[in-house]
Amino acid sequence: MLLSRTEREKKAAVLRVESEAIGAAREFLVREGFVELLPVIVAPLTDPLRHNTNRAVIEAYGSHWHLTRSMIFHKQAAVAVCDKVFSFSPNIRLEPPEWGKTGRHLWEFVQLDLEVRDGTRKELMELGERLLIHVLERVRERCSTELGFLGRNLPLPARPFPVFTYREAEERFGPDFEIRLSAEMETPFWIIDFPVDVREFYDREDPERPGILLDYDLIYPEGYGEALSGGEREYLPERIRERIARQGLDPAQYQGLLELAEDGLPPSAGFGIGIERLVRYICGLPHVAEARLFPRVPGKPSMI
Numbered sequence: 144m145l146l147s148r149t150e151r152e153k154k155a156a157v158l159r160v161e162s163e164a165i166g167a168a169r170e171f172l173v174r175e176g177f178v179e180l181l182p183v184i185v186a187p188l189t190d191p192l193r194h195n196t197n198r199a200v201i202e203a204y205g206s207h208w209h210l211t212r213s214m215i216f217h218k219q220a221a222v223a224v225c226d227k228v229f230s231f232s233p234n235i236r237l238e239p240p241e242w243g244k245t246g247r248h249l250w251e252f253v254q255l256d257l258e259v260r261d262g263t264r265k266e267l268m269e270l271g272e273r274l275l276i277h278v279l280e281r282v283r284e285r286c287s288t289e290l291g292f293l294g295r296n297l298p299l300p301a302r303p304f305p306v307f308t309y310r311e312a313e314e315r316f317g318p319d320f321e322i323r324l325s326a327e328m329e330t331p332f333w334i335i336d337f338p339v340d341v342r343e344f345y346d347r348e349d350p351e352r353p354g355i356l357l358d359y360d361l362i363y364p365e366g367y368g369e370a371l372s373g374g375e376r377e378y379l380p381e382r383i384r385e386r387i388a389r390q391g392l393d394p395a396q397y398q399g400l401l402e403l404a405e406d407g408l409p410p411s412a413g414f415g416i417g418i419e420r421l422v423r424y425i426c427g428l429p430h431v432a433e434a435r436l437f438p439r440v441p442g443k444p445s446m447i
């Protein structure tokens with residue numbers, strides 16, 4: 144790796160911030176009663192995702208195994224054992240090569256994925272705000288030299304963060320409302336109530352408002368885009384089956400999930416927060432690749 148002295152110093156500053164942010168998030172969650180799970184890297188089933196992402200599959204012992212795209216189903220199963228779980232979970236998503244230029248995508252990244260048994264949207268949104276503020280406070284306190292070196296004046300947002308419904312945001316800002324709002328806002332904000340067809344089948348449809356999901360995305364200000372996405376979950380087998388069918392997916396691929404649901408999956412809610420995007424926002428970096436020492440950028444080769 145041929146980095147100039149300044150590049151090396153910058154990278155070291157970013158990595159120190161990242162390490163502090165990870166430590167702060169872990170400390171916060173353990174204090175809140177969460178149990179850390181070791182990540183799942185391969186599984187017979189993984190997150191279908193709603194956008195068109197090629198599957199990464201390996202063959203082992205005569206079966207096909209997906210590389211994890213998110214630990215969603217494992218988190219849902221895990222809360223039957225421990226009430227609150229989290230994992231720093233490596234994800235592989237084979238995004239189109241042109242996404243290498245968005246500044247927001249890596250095809251290998253880590254998300255802090257968490258889930259709470261019997262959790263509600265309201266509780267999880269509060270948790271997300273407190274978690275983010277704790278991390279920002281800690282980094283400001285312990286990494287002022289690094290932030291100064293990176294020229295980043297990191298603001299501390301006040302709770303509660305503003306909330307927009309998907310419909311309201313779309314009406315006011317058009318189809319790319321997320322990017323436009325993110326560029327305009329000066330504080331992190333939520334988008335809630337996504338229509339059922341734009342999200343994955345596992346986010347719970349509001350029984351009181353058919354067609355609307357009980358989900359939530361947190362978006363960074365200053366144009367940095369999505370911070371976290373999460374939702375209450377479908378946990379009843381008949382609901383999961385219906386949602387799978389409505390999205391035209393093959394139920395056989397989700398056999399393991401359906402069997403777990405037949406045995407009794409607990410109700411839960413959770414979210415995932417991308418670590419490289421968090422560090423990009425904290426440090427004010429142009430691209431998420433700068434938050435990794437060995438980045439995997441869609442469409443870009445790597446020597447190591």
Ligand code: ASN
Nearest residue numbers: 213372373374413414415
């Ligand atoms: N981690 C997200 C969630 O908890 C799912 C995802 O990454 N697609 O909802």
